Amino acid sequence: MALDPEAFDDLVRAHTDRMYRVALRLCGDPAEAEDVVQDAWIAAWRGRASFRGDAAVSTWLYRVVTNTAMAHLRRRRPTVALDEVPAGRLTDAQPSPEAWALLGERASAVHRAIATLEPSQRVPLVLRELEGLSYKEVAGVLQVSVSVLHKRLYRARVALLAKLEELR
Amino acid sequence: MTDPRTDPGALPCGRDRADLVALAADGHAADPALAEHAAACPHCAPVLAAAEDDWARVRAAAAVPLPTPPGLAERALAAVRAVRGAGGVVEVDQEGGALRVSERVVALAARAAAAEYLADTGGGHLRSVTTGPGTVELGLAVRFGTAIDPLAERLRAHVLASLAPHLGERVPVVDVRVVDVTHPPSG
Numbered sequence: 001m002a003l004d005p006e007a008f009d010d011l012v013r014a015h016t017d018r019m020y021r022v023a024l025r026l027c028g029d030p031a032e033a034e035d036v037v038q039d040a041w042i043a044a045w046r047g048r049a050s051f052r053g054d055a056a057v058s059t060w061l062y063r064v065v066t067n068t069a070m071a072h073l074r075r076r077r078p079t080v081a082l083d084e085v086p087a088g089r090l091t092d093a094q095p096s097p098e099a100w101a102l103l104g105e106r107a108s109a110v111h112r113a114i115a116t117l118e119p120s121q122r123v124p125l126v127l128r129e130l131e132g133l134s135y136k137e138v139a140g141v142l143q144v145s146v147s148v149l150h151k152r153l154y155r156a157r158v159a160l161l162a163k164l165e166e167l168r
Numbered sequence: 169m170t171d172p173r174t175d176p177g178a179l180p181c182g183r184d185r186a187d188l189v190a191l192a193a194d195g196h197a198a199d200p201a202l203a204e205h206a207a208a209c210p211h212c213a214p215v216l217a218a219a220e221d222d223w224a225r226v227r228a229a230a231a232v233p234l235p236t237p238p239g240l241a242e243r244a245l246a247a248v249r250a251v252r253g254a255g256g257v258v259e260v261d262q263e264g265g266a267l268r269v270s271e272r273v274v275a276l277a278a279r280a281a282a283a284e285y286l287a288d289t290g291g292g293h294l295r296s297v298t299t300g301p302g303t304v305e306l307g308l309a310v311r312f313g314t315a316i317d318p319l320a321e322r323l324r325a326h327v328l329a330s331l332a333p334h335l336g337e338r339v340p341v342v343d344v345r346v347v348d349v350t351h352p353p354s355g
Contacts, residue, residue: 005252009245016241021234031293031309031350034237035283038247038294042279045248075287110229129193130230154186157193164222 003048012041019065025126026069028115040068062141066123073119113163121156179211192219250275250297260338271299278304281330291319295347303341309348320344
């Protein structure tokens with residue numbers, strides 16, 4: 001697959017929604033998620049030579065956006081204390097309050113709980129549980145074996161359950 | 169008192185809690201034998217039921233659409249084009265020759281410096297970087313309540329200080345344009 005400028009622009013138009021969704025779920029802040037999306041597309045353009053046409057483009061883009069989001073998360077505090085995550089943080093900045101209202105308290109609590117986890121735990125959780133990727137696909141994004149992914153996911157799931165329990 | 173959902177270790181029946189958590193997340197079809205056992209096991213059943221209750225919340229969250237901000241794809245395209253466009257060249261005179269720096273490099277360096285400053289201060293978010301002959305324009309979304317003048321001045325100073333070691337006297341003019349405002353978190 002030749003990623004000339006025109007083909008790349010098509011990718012941007014086709015996949016920005018997905019990139020933003022992942023970035024928002026990982027960062028928990030709409031404005032920061034937009035930062036991540038812009039940086040991720042620039043990184044994808046500059047690293048397009050690393051994209052092999054035999055791999056799914058979505059796998060490559062998931063890798064780019066999760067790596068970019070992780071870099072953003074490392075630049076700020078490594079972990080946000082549970083009581084420091086505002087209840088409305090996921091719903092604060094976008095111009096569609098009706099749509100955001102649909103998030104609901106239960107779903108909002110899940111996102112707030114995820115935002116308190118270690119960044120390395122968020123990625124497998126978001127890709128597997130929220131994006132609905134298969135184990136093989138998530139392992140491909142993270143470039144680990146499926147057995148390693150299972151171990152990481154177990155720890156992440158247990159951590160998420162504990163956070164959800166705190167939020168009850 | 170311990171929490172049966174998160175305590176490590178095997179259950180008295182010998183089953184692993186990790187497998188029950190995975191069963192709650194992946195569904196009974198992923199491991200029918202374990203599902204059949206858990207349904208009848210007094211140790212596994214409450215652990216699985218609690219995990220499934222919590223995992224229903226995760227599934228609900230996954231099903232909620234997250235709308236993309238209007239125009240984000242176009243802004244992303246503009247960001248990419250700013251660093252890949254043909255662009256000009258900044259020429260720096262040096263002893264014995266000239267150093268030529270592509271405008272796209274200037275754009276990338278300015279973007280990195282601005283993003284670094286904004287991440288540290290939390291006053292706003294970078295929305296665009298455009299370059300022209302001798303100029304860099306930073307488009308900002310500022311956090312509501314942030315004093316714009318001092319933010320712009322400090323940001324400009326930071327970017328200029330970052331570019332100066334590379335470009336010397338040919339450091340560009342750095343303009344700051346506020347293009348959006350983001351609201352502080354509520355709650």
